[in-house]
Amino acid sequence: MTDFHENNENEMTAVQQETLQEEAVQAAPVRQESENKAELDSAENLMKEKDIKTVSRKQTAMKVLVQIGLYVFLGIMALIVLFPFYWMLISSVKTLDEYNAVVPTLWPQQFKWENYAAAFTGDLDLGTLLLNTILVGVVSTLLSLIITVLSAYAFARLEFRGKNALFAALLATMMIPGELFTITNYVTVAEFGWLSNWAGIFTTLVVPFLVSVFYIYLLRQNFMQIPNELYLAAKVDGTSDLKYLWRVMVPLAAPTLVSITILKMMGAWNSYIWPRLVAKGTIDLVTVGLRGAAFTDLATGLTDFPAQMAAVLLVTLPLLLVFLFFRKYIMRGVSRSGIKG
Amino acid sequence: MSEEKTDPILTEQEEAPVLAEEPAIGEAALPVEGEQAVLSAEGEAALPAEENGENNQKPVLSPQEKKIIWKDRFNRYKAWLYLLPALIILAVFTVWPIINTVRMSFLKDYDALKAIGGASFTVGFDNFVNVAHYRRFLTCLTNTMLLTVITVPVSTMLALLIAVALNSIKFIRRTMQTIFFLPYVTNAIAIGMVFMAMFSVIGGNPSQPLSIGIINTIIEAFGGKAVNWVNAGSSKVANMAVLIIYIVWNALPFKILVLLGGLQGVNKQYYEAAKVDGASRFRIFWRITVPMLSPMIAYVVITGFIGGFKEYSSIVGIFGESMGPVGADGRMNTMVGFIYDAIESGNQGRASAAALILFVIIFAVTMINMYVSKKRVHY
Structure with a gap:
C-alpha cells in the first residue's frame, strides 16, 4: 500500500510540481486553521457573545450542568462496579466476629492477616492449586503458540489447493457451542486411557484446547499485513521458510502473540468446567479448588466468609495485576473476540 | 516442411x-x-x-536443478506440514465430536462405557422426546431464557449510557475506562462468591440471623426492607434478581469496550452539524449516536445472546455446584448445567440431545438477530 502511494506521489510531483506547490502554499494556513480550531471556535464564541450574550450564557450553564450530571452518573456506576472488589478486600482481613457483627463495618477494626495463611494451609491448599494451574497454563500456552503460528503462516503466506475452503470450514466451527464438544471429548479421553494416571490427566487438560480457530484467525490477519516483498527478499537471500517465519514474521506480530499468550493464560486460570469434569481430585486447578473448598463450619452452620474472601482475593489479584500491566494487549484481543480466554 | x-x-x-x-x-x-x-x-x-x-x-539435469524440482514438490505439500498439528487436534477434538454428538443423540440413553461392553441402543428420537418431557429440563430452559432475555437488553442499555458518558468527558477518562473494565479480568466463579457473601444473611439460621448482610444493610439505610436473597428459604424471584445483577455487572465491561471503540470512530462532523441545527442532546443521541453505533450494538447483542444461552459459571459462583439455594438444589440450573449433569451421570445420549437443542436455539436466535440487525443497522 505504502509503495503504491509513494509511486503515485512521485509521478504526480513530476507532472504537477508547480501546481502542488501553489496548493501547498494555500493549504498551509488552512491546515493551521483546522489545528487551531478550538481557539478559533472560542474566538467565534466571543464574537457571538457580544451579539447574544444571554443565550450563550445559558448554553455554558447547560454545558456545566450536563458535565456534572455525567460525572455523577459515572461516579455512581463506578462505585457499583468497584464495591464487590472493595468488599472482598476489607472482608479478607476481618475477624469472623467482626464480619458477623449486626452492623457491618466498612473498614476493618482489626486486621487478621492469618486469613491469607489459612488459604495455603487449610482445606484449600492454594499452593498446590497455583502450581498445577501455572504448569497447565504455561505448557498449553507454549504449545498453542507454536501450533497457532505454524497454521496462521500456512494460511497467510503459503499457497495450496483448498486453502480458502479449509479456512472457511475452520471459521464455521467457531459457531458451535463448546458444550457440544465436551460430551464426546470426555468419552474420547477416557477411551484413550488418559484418565488413569497423572501424566494422562495432564495431557487431557492441555491437548483438547490447543487449537483455537480464533487465535489462528487473529494471527493470520496480522501476518497478511506484513508486505510480501519481505518474504521475496528473504527468498532471494536463500532464507528458509521456517527461519523467515521465526526471524521476521514472529517479531513483527509480537503484539498479537502477547495478546494470545495473556488470554490463554487467563483461560487456564479461569477454566472450570473441563478441569472439574476430568481432573477433580487429581490435578485441581485454582477455580475448581476454590469453589470446591468448604468454608462452612458444619457444627455451627457459620460460613467463614473472611477466610473465603482471602482465598478469593488471592485468586483474583494475579488477574488484576496482569491486566494493569498488559492493559493494551488484553483490550486489543478482547475487543475483537467477545470471548474469555 | x-x-x-x-x-x-x-x-x-x-x-x-x-x-x-x-x-x-x-x-x-x-x-x-x-x-x-x-x-x-x-x-x-x-x-x-x-x-x-x-x-x-x-x-x-544439474544437481541444482534437481534440488529445485524437489523443492517444488515439497513446497506443494509444505502448507499441509505446517497445518498438520492443528488439523490432527481439530479432527479428534472438534470434527469427530460434531459427528459423534449427532450419532449419540439418536441412540436412546447412549452410554459410552456400556457401548464398549457391547451393549446396543435403540435408534430414534427417544432422547429428544425424553429430554422435552423432563421437568428438570424445562426448569433449565426457562431459567436460561429468562436470564438471557432480561440481562442482554439491560446490560446493553447500561453499557451504551456509560460509553456515551465516558466519551463526553475528558478529566479522569482513562481511569474511569480502567475501572469499568475491571469486572472483565476476573474469575466468574471467584467474584460470584463475593456476590454471594454480599447478599447473604449471616448466621446458621436465616430466620434469626446474626447479621442481615451488607446489601440488606444498605437497603435498610435507604428505607427498604431486608430480603432473604440467596439463603435457605429464599424465593426464586430473589435468586433470579441476584443472578441478573451479577450477570449484568459481569457483562458490562466487554460491551462498554466495544461501544466506546465504536463511538470514537464516529465522525465528529455529524455532531457539529447537529449542533449547528440546534438539535437537543436527546435527539442527537437517538438520531446520530444510536444509528452510527448500530453495527456495534448488533455485535454486542448477538454475542450477548450467545453468551447468555451458555450461562453456567455465574450460577456456580453464587450458588455452588448445587445450582440453587440450600434446600432447593438445581432450582437455578441452566441448559449447560443440564448437559453437564447428564455427562456426569453417564447418559451421553441425553447430553447430546440437549446439546443439539441448545445449538439449534442459539443458531436460530443468532439468525433472527442477524435478520433484525440487517434491517435495522444503518449503513
Missing part, C-alpha cells in the same frame, strides 16, 4: 541445431550443442522407445 513455410523465422531458429547436425559431425565444432542435437536425433529415430529419450535427458 509445411511448418517451414508458415513461419520461416521461427522454424529457422528452432531448426538451427538440427541444421548444424550434419556439419557438427564433421567439424566437431560446438561439442555440447552438437551432442544434444545428436541425442535428439537419435530419440526421433528410435521413436517407439520413448523412455529411451527421457533416460537420455535425465543426466543433463
Whole structure:
C-alpha cells in the first residue's frame, strides 16, 4: 500500500510540481486553521457573545450542568462496579466476629492477616492449586503458540489447493457451542486411557484446547499485513521458510502473540468446567479448588466468609495485576473476540 | 516442411541445431550443442522407445536443478506440514465430536462405557422426546431464557449510557475506562462468591440471623426492607434478581469496550452539524449516536445472546455446584448445567440431545438477530 502511494506521489510531483506547490502554499494556513480550531471556535464564541450574550450564557450553564450530571452518573456506576472488589478486600482481613457483627463495618477494626495463611494451609491448599494451574497454563500456552503460528503462516503466506475452503470450514466451527464438544471429548479421553494416571490427566487438560480457530484467525490477519516483498527478499537471500517465519514474521506480530499468550493464560486460570469434569481430585486447578473448598463450619452452620474472601482475593489479584500491566494487549484481543480466554 | 513455410523465422531458429547436425559431425565444432542435437536425433529415430529419450535427458539435469524440482514438490505439500498439528487436534477434538454428538443423540440413553461392553441402543428420537418431557429440563430452559432475555437488553442499555458518558468527558477518562473494565479480568466463579457473601444473611439460621448482610444493610439505610436473597428459604424471584445483577455487572465491561471503540470512530462532523441545527442532546443521541453505533450494538447483542444461552459459571459462583439455594438444589440450573449433569451421570445420549437443542436455539436466535440487525443497522 505504502509503495503504491509513494509511486503515485512521485509521478504526480513530476507532472504537477508547480501546481502542488501553489496548493501547498494555500493549504498551509488552512491546515493551521483546522489545528487551531478550538481557539478559533472560542474566538467565534466571543464574537457571538457580544451579539447574544444571554443565550450563550445559558448554553455554558447547560454545558456545566450536563458535565456534572455525567460525572455523577459515572461516579455512581463506578462505585457499583468497584464495591464487590472493595468488599472482598476489607472482608479478607476481618475477624469472623467482626464480619458477623449486626452492623457491618466498612473498614476493618482489626486486621487478621492469618486469613491469607489459612488459604495455603487449610482445606484449600492454594499452593498446590497455583502450581498445577501455572504448569497447565504455561505448557498449553507454549504449545498453542507454536501450533497457532505454524497454521496462521500456512494460511497467510503459503499457497495450496483448498486453502480458502479449509479456512472457511475452520471459521464455521467457531459457531458451535463448546458444550457440544465436551460430551464426546470426555468419552474420547477416557477411551484413550488418559484418565488413569497423572501424566494422562495432564495431557487431557492441555491437548483438547490447543487449537483455537480464533487465535489462528487473529494471527493470520496480522501476518497478511506484513508486505510480501519481505518474504521475496528473504527468498532471494536463500532464507528458509521456517527461519523467515521465526526471524521476521514472529517479531513483527509480537503484539498479537502477547495478546494470545495473556488470554490463554487467563483461560487456564479461569477454566472450570473441563478441569472439574476430568481432573477433580487429581490435578485441581485454582477455580475448581476454590469453589470446591468448604468454608462452612458444619457444627455451627457459620460460613467463614473472611477466610473465603482471602482465598478469593488471592485468586483474583494475579488477574488484576496482569491486566494493569498488559492493559493494551488484553483490550486489543478482547475487543475483537467477545470471548474469555 | 509445411511448418517451414508458415513461419520461416521461427522454424529457422528452432531448426538451427538440427541444421548444424550434419556439419557438427564433421567439424566437431560446438561439442555440447552438437551432442544434444545428436541425442535428439537419435530419440526421433528410435521413436517407439520413448523412455529411451527421457533416460537420455535425465543426466543433463544439474544437481541444482534437481534440488529445485524437489523443492517444488515439497513446497506443494509444505502448507499441509505446517497445518498438520492443528488439523490432527481439530479432527479428534472438534470434527469427530460434531459427528459423534449427532450419532449419540439418536441412540436412546447412549452410554459410552456400556457401548464398549457391547451393549446396543435403540435408534430414534427417544432422547429428544425424553429430554422435552423432563421437568428438570424445562426448569433449565426457562431459567436460561429468562436470564438471557432480561440481562442482554439491560446490560446493553447500561453499557451504551456509560460509553456515551465516558466519551463526553475528558478529566479522569482513562481511569474511569480502567475501572469499568475491571469486572472483565476476573474469575466468574471467584467474584460470584463475593456476590454471594454480599447478599447473604449471616448466621446458621436465616430466620434469626446474626447479621442481615451488607446489601440488606444498605437497603435498610435507604428505607427498604431486608430480603432473604440467596439463603435457605429464599424465593426464586430473589435468586433470579441476584443472578441478573451479577450477570449484568459481569457483562458490562466487554460491551462498554466495544461501544466506546465504536463511538470514537464516529465522525465528529455529524455532531457539529447537529449542533449547528440546534438539535437537543436527546435527539442527537437517538438520531446520530444510536444509528452510527448500530453495527456495534448488533455485535454486542448477538454475542450477548450467545453468551447468555451458555450461562453456567455465574450460577456456580453464587450458588455452588448445587445450582440453587440450600434446600432447593438445581432450582437455578441452566441448559449447560443440564448437559453437564447428564455427562456426569453417564447418559451421553441425553447430553447430546440437549446439546443439539441448545445449538439449534442459539443458531436460530443468532439468525433472527442477524435478520433484525440487517434491517435495522444503518449503513
